[in-house]
Amino acid sequence: MRDCQRISITYQSYEMQTAREFEIEPYALRYFGRRWYVLARTDFHASLRLYALDRMDDVKITNKFFKLPADFYADDYFSRYFGVIMNDGKAEKILLRTTDLRSKYLNSLPLHSTQKEVAPNLFELCLVPTDDFINALRAMGSEAEVVSPDWLRKRLLQDAKEMVKKYSMKN
Secondary structure (H helix, E strand, C coil): CCCCEEEEEEECCCCCCCCEEEEEEEEEEEEECCEEEEEEECCCCCCCEEEEHHHEEEEEEEEEECCCCCCCCHHHHHCCCCCCCCCCCCCEEEEEEECHHHHHHHHHCCCCCCCEEEECCEEEEEECCCHHHHHHHHHCHHHEEEEECHHHHHHHHHHHHHHHHHHHCCC
16 A cells, blocks of 8 residues: 555455455555455546455455555545445534443543533534444444434434334244
């Protein structure tokens, strides 16, 4: 990456039946959810994508070089996102009310760099609310409640209703 050399990989996406070989221009590495990813550009995607290292086979450094944009900074790029799901969405202010116990956890290990406690047990974050962030909210269960935005609150309510429905049915 430091030398801006293209890398040839054979990649097995979870969405594809077979592995595919292609070249990437690696920009940065990211660790999330006990897995390493490389942020890279390819010839067939206009935007940057993350590729999980554990899904790569037959990795080869090529003799081809690329130019990393002078204004690219990995920390800035990832600052709007919670994890590894990225899209063109806009960062939103999210208010999260938690229990006393969950507040202690969030204060010791923040969910995101923008997180701040604006009142006791009330946290504000500003990020793109992607599916991996929503999954983290779900994982807190009844120890956390989204105060705003309203659409996210409704989404989690709908998810909770679907879970109750599934768990209410006998096998």
